[in-house]
Amino acid sequence: MILHIDKTLSKETVEQLAAKNQAFCIEEQEHFTVITGSAVKDVPADFEGHTLNSWVFPNDNQLASREYIKATRKVDFGSFAIGGDTKNTVLIGGPCSVESEAQIRESATFMAGLGLKMFRGGCYKPRTSPYSFQGLGLEGLKLLAKMREEFGMVVITEARDASHIDEIIEYTDVIQVGAKAMYDQGILRACAKIRKPVLIKRGFGTTLQEFVQAAEFVLSGGNPNVVLCERGIRTFETGTRFTLDLCGVAWLKKHTNLPIILDPSHAMGYAYGVADLARACTAMGIDGLLIEAHPNPKVAMSDASQQLNHAEFEALLNSLKPVAQSVGYQMI
Amino acid sequence: MILHIDKTLSKETVEQLAAKNQAFCIEEQEHFTVITGSAVKDVPADFEGHTLNSWVFPNDNQLASREYIKATRKVDFGSFAIGGDTKNTVLIGGPCSVESEAQIRESATFMAGLGLKMFRGGCYKPRTSPYSFQGLGLEGLKLLAKMREEFGMVVITEARDASHIDEIIEYTDVIQVGAKAMYDQGILRACAKIRKPVLIKRGFGTTLQEFVQAAEFVLSGGNPNVVLCERGIRTFETGTRFTLDLCGVAWLKKHTNLPIILDPSHAMGYAYGVADLARACTAMGIDGLLIEAHPNPKVAMSDASQQLNHAEFEALLNSLKPVAQSVGYQMI
């Protein structure tokens, strides 16, 4: 249940009453927002007389629910925004991993040249084997930050686990919570305390309901800048790496108020299908696309098979613009 | 392995040699096509000296493979065609089930008025419970045939099992092999003997490889007019009815030469997501769309939740046209 509590009560009082009711409390401009579990269906006695408005929910999709906020939330990245009434579909490009200064600069130069506003690159790789390349770590973060300074693009990178979340928050503009880390409360709770945008990827074994609840961890802590990212689920079909769940995207658009970004690269796992899928995603009317590209995919240290080369990436961008327009969006 | 055998040999001889090698034989204009299992990697001794050309394959995706025929096959429906160099995306509309003459005429009148060329309606419903509406059977087939006469649309309906496949073949223009009947060799072998187009739906538990092999049952019997239809697979996600597998569509476009039609209605299971998904499908650059619509979905005798009403269907069609254009196709 969500309650809007008037400001005649002090912050201390509301926080105390919230704690007593095992609820979260967020201070906002005009009111306090108090959030209990969805099993609560009546205004708790403690808040009677001070409740400006209240919402009851069938499940723990509460702050993210369209029953609470009808319009899609606007998330601001400084130089641009998505969601709200922007009708922007932001294209996020970059390599799977930051591998070296030369590689990441070549990539950033190219992406900035295409006019891209947001740049990706992995520093802590959530590899499933200890014997694979694990990423450059802090050194990679510093290289990414350097690219931001040089090219003015917003940078995004992934937190692998809670042990380095502070570094990620310090060096990057947008925190990506990866598919394998999506249940990681150490990460989610750290992201709840900041105001930088957080992009949460759906785990490949995660239900839509659980996915939204991961966002609730961040939202209920007071950070409203959450973006959801569908990147493919694991199914019986192994001809492709994962199965991009666009039915799930339709569900998310219907039931949640969060902007949605899609990642066809990881879903497909093969470069040959990425362009077709990216066009399909764009025609859904979405807030962004995350596409992996590498100056020379054949020598990439991770995800070699699915990264586009730069010529393919540019051709894709050109083909996406009319698709976005055909559904009333602009590709930025 | 596929062999093209010259016509200096008689039909009887080639058929005999094919049988001896446990192979299929199709007589074509300029040559015989002989197809063995893919384990055969060398021209069998029996065909030496008569083999014009031969193709070896890594698996039993042979006649449907782009290694054999590079371009997408053209399938002709009389008043129009798909595949080949047509760049047509055909919209197939109609109700889930034929329920009565009044209902099916209202639907056909509407669809023909929109200019649709192909009309669907189920007569033998593959329900999972004996206690649900099972379809009008032969009576439904006759009503569909009547609609074809009155409105000039090509009609398509589904074969549920082999016990009534002869009736389906007699009354309908296009034979739909349903998702639950896709392994039914009684149906597939009957479809292999005719030349009417056959639309095979992917089973919801069927791998892409098995899906293509179902088409091989029809192709190897001599019917080249096969169309594949992806309609959603069963995954752990139950927020939607099935999961439309567009990664799989990318795989099929890469590996097979058959036209592809998508069915977002059954995948989604809820009317609210159908339009977004249909636009996504169209942006993939596909050969057709199958969308369920009912004059009054609330009283539909099957699939009530996923059928569009007529106003929604018309709005959808209008929105699809620019999406098709944006990827170089026209919606017909």
Next chain:
Amino acid sequence: MILHIDKTLSKETVEQLAAKNQAFCIEEQEHFTVITGSAVKDVPADFEGHTLNSWVFPNDNQLASREYIKATRKVDFGSFAIGGDTKNTVLIGGPCSVESEAQIRESATFMAGLGLKMFRGGCYKPRTSPYSFQGLGLEGLKLLAKMREEFGMVVITEARDASHIDEIIEYTDVIQVGAKAMYDQGILRACAKIRKPVLIKRGFGTTLQEFVQAAEFVLSGGNPNVVLCERGIRTFETGTRFTLDLCGVAWLKKHTNLPIILDPSHAMGYAYGVADLARACTAMGIDGLLIEAHPNPKVAMSDASQQLNHAEFEALLNSLKPVAQSVGYQMI
């Protein structure tokens, strides 16, 4: 809803009233059993005054439900029975396919020598590729019948599709409805009209609810001799061929009154795991086991990797007996 209707009404009358209410009607010794869809929650007016007893259900698991019949149904195979209070776990052995008279006699000789009461062998193989061995068909059925005459074992074989169901019913003692044919109403309705036992395998993409509803097709037609067989579902895990669903077996034991037979051979897909799995199945307290064995698995014409050889089969049987005893069953 299930109704027991008294016999003061004539058979014709009850059948007429059932048809009027879109219900099934079975004549039994002491009463008529009338079955409507589960949406019906009140005794229909037509049956008022003649209803001896009635049961309401939350879904279309009705005749198979433990809410209707508490104890597990007894199914009689002539020389033995399972279910009821028998505490029998019947071991069904034999090769995947009947390949030749020599092969099937070698197998039958061995199985009869071990004291097995039921013998399996496939004649119509539901292969996913037209280029694989498809079975001996009618010739195989005749060989199986010959083995029954010679060795006195009950024989079971699989119906692939409705086009040959009459032959299967004529030649075999138990009709197996295969995993790929489980939705085939042509087969199910034919099995409903006879009294021979029917073993229905769960489709690998089939929910437990749909599985039970397939049994309802047979039960509602008047054949009470239905046995369920779990044989593995298709999941994301491809290290094994399928995933044997023993949680599902626990569900079936709780919710249905039908005997349950398990097939670990198809689930595992590799001979190495079959023995461990068969012991696990037996410890569940089940009514039977279906295990594939071949005189020489290496040259088997289908499922070569998962069939045990005869020495392995005998060792397995010996190890199963104490496991069955430890849970109060006897292996027969």
Next chain:
Amino acid sequence: MILHIDKTLSKETVEQLAAKNQAFCIEEQEHFTVITGSAVKDVPADFEGHTLNSWVFPNDNQLASREYIKATRKVDFGSFAIGGDTKNTVLIGGPCSVESEAQIRESATFMAGLGLKMFRGGCYKPRTSPYSFQGLGLEGLKLLAKMREEFGMVVITEARDASHIDEIIEYTDVIQVGAKAMYDQGILRACAKIRKPVLIKRGFGTTLQEFVQAAEFVLSGGNPNVVLCERGIRTFETGTRFTLDLCGVAWLKKHTNLPIILDPSHAMGYAYGVADLARACTAMGIDGLLIEAHPNPKVAMSDASQQLNHAEFEALLNSLKPVAQSVGYQMI
């Protein structure tokens, strides 16, 4: 590739050479063990002349592979051991969550009374919603440690994320890496540095190969005391909470040298099926069982539906003993 390097080289030298080859190095009694990625198929030049033995692998299942160590590894818990030649199946009981001192003492008293050697209880609950009970945290850990002192049972509890892994390691005897934390390198790398036994649960969306690779993170860091725990995977079937993958257990027994413990409680999600499943697991010949039980399941603060009450737990234990014996194991 695994290399055994002789001790004529100093530890520093071997570690330096290992680092140069991006390999792990473990010092053992008689030799150094150096582990590279499985792509390496030849002894690196740096180790020539000092390699006592070497093993090549088809994938990154290396230290855990039966190709490296044939017998199942023995893991010692102080008062007892599993694996090796012990033929022990250890029953681990306790509630889902530590809820209060009274509750945990009641549970520990009961479990110790039954003779159990290992006691479980969750302190950091990996809930999918921020609005659910999250566990007592450090307070719970202290209560568990108290129970160890009072009752002499080995205690096991779960690490939810890397932010509290140090506390878990300090207070508990066995570290459980939960299904949702299984890819968490912060946790895995911390567990690699200690020698306390680590029980890794398979993620519900995790392949067997990835599961074993998680163990490789711990093993390659030098901690040989790893136990695998299968607890159900997520499939399309929702009649039960998850699907216990016993085919996967057969695969693990064949391909890995690690002891295996099964958790039927979480797989089933309903108390009614736990006993049958536990008997099935036991008949597989496994090293342990993890069963949730609560003094009063109805008021449990988490997993209420799947926990057994104490009477059910005792009855289950009694029924498991003969099953274990029937396959040559003893239940401890």
